[in-house]
Amino acid sequence: MKRNDLFQLVAPLSEQLYRFAYTLIPDDLQAEQLVIDSLNAYLIKEQKQIIKLEFDPKNKREAQKLRRFYFKGLLKYLSDIGIRRSGQLTDQLKDMRPPGHAEFYGLEARVRIVMGLRYDARFSVEEIAEILAIPRYEVIEKLHNGRFLLLDNLLPGATP
């Protein structure tokens, strides 16, 4: 894998990565910084694995597959760093909550990322478990909790 090829593969993910970073830290600059820090951590820790992958730019299907592989790898670091950072910024986060999304930011960071991965990016429960390195049942539990807390705010009395 050449560096320029890697850049061509991951550059289109910038928007989606930013979106996830924003679900953890609702601040433009901090979310962008989180994307860069996650990429740096990913490149440093997974360098060998990243560089050994072969890439044929003509094979679009292969490119899609590789892009998804890198996306998942980046999300793993983004979630990990973002959840920690979000914990450190708990007090500041209260003032950052964008209007219309206060209930969502009232959820625990790990629940927010699981909800975003499932309902926004449409990852399967198995893929989320792989990205976050947690058991499948924990993903289901977090989805259940997130739904329950959000629905209770939106439709009081609704069952999760």
Added chain:
Amino acid sequence: MIESVPMHKAFEKKIIPYLDGALSKEDLAEFEAFVRTHPEFNAKVKARQEELQLLTGKIPAAVLSPASREALENEMRTSIFNLLREEPEGLFDGLRIRWEEFRNR
């Protein structure tokens, strides 16, 4: 009517796991078979789907401005070129790598 209400109740509990893709293969087959044979049950599935759509609307869909996107992609490029070591495959490849490193300094 042989079907009992408890049967419906049991499948109602499976709607959300079904929409979440969290049902096992066996449960999924059983659930889909039940929905196909009970068209009235579809309304309940649709109601749950609508609830989920409402939930999805509560997840912020942050969008980057074109300028921020370009700046972020430039930073991503710099990170990749600074942190990833590429092994040259011959003299010309070595020159290419050095040239790219020079450009991305």
